[in-house]
Amino acid sequence: MPQSLSSTVESELLIKKSRFIGCVQPVPDRAAAQAIVASLKAQHPGAAHVCWALMAGGHSAAVDDGEPSGTAGKPMLEVLRHQDLEGVLATVVRYYGGIQLGAGGLVRAYTDCVAQALKNAVRVPIVKSKTLHCAVPYALEGMLRREIEAAGGALLDVQHSGDVEFAFSLAETSADALVAHLNEAGQGRIAWRDANAS
Template sequence: MPYTLTASVQHELLIKKSRFIACVQPMLDRASAQAVVAALRAEHPQAAHVCWALLAGGQSAAVDDGEPSGTAGRPMLDVLRHQDLEGVLATVVRYFGGIKLGAGGLVRAYTDSVAQALLQAEKLAIIRKSTLRCTAPYAQEGMIRRELDAACATLLEVSHGDAVMFAFSLAETAAPALVARLNEAGHGRVTWLRDDEA
């Protein structure tokens, strides 16, 4: 199950005189992430690098910002993936301390910075929702409402015409079982609508 973060968390590491200031935070898209990175650059004008990784579906990114290719952004992204996160931005501001760390040292430094920040972060499970629509005879309205309550479904709309039309959402994983229960309890009189029929 994928997770996101409830709030941003910062953590600082000092490695061979270089400062690594890591931040992990919830983030939905690349444009928002780029705005955060631009603000960090303005806040830390003396920093050598502002590296970042975003895990957000098709908008994911990994940026080394002048560090040797593959030593910062990609390792940071790998930490986010390994922890099954989604919709999360990791940034690391580096102040160079004068001692080169080498490629392996850089990978470890950026990986550890993000991992340490994530240890303090509160994670929240992402529950994917399905929206379903159905119609049923008036006599079945009470039964359907009880089944929706029992399945913890959120009732979005009810309209009364020739039949009662329900629109509701619930966890994707719970949808098939609810559809099966309603079909059985409704004795085949519950009709499921596609989005273009609603």
């Protein structure tokens, strides 16, 4: 199951006088990631490179920012992929220390910097939710509210008209079981509308 991170975690490595400042953090999308990278470049004007990798919303990115092609962004991205992370940005700011590390040394440095930050990161599972809509007689309103709450669902909207119209969301993995349970408890008096909406 894909996971994200609960908060930002940093790491720092010194390798042959080069300073690598790593960071992993949750991000919603590429635009947010690019804003963070731009901010890092502004904060570290003396840095030689600000490399980054992103896994978010089904999109990925790997940016070497002037390092030899494939020695920074791609290895960082592989760390995120290997750990099944989603909605995560990894950045490494490098201050060059005057000693070249070679391609293998760069790959190890960028990989280690991200991996070290991830060691201290708190992971959170990504739970996909589903939105359901139904109408019930007024007599079932209390029961439906209790069942939605017990299933960990969240009420999105309740309208009182001829019947009580509910819109609520809950974990996708719990939806089918709750619908079956409510159909039984409501004895066929619950009218579902576009139950497959998400």
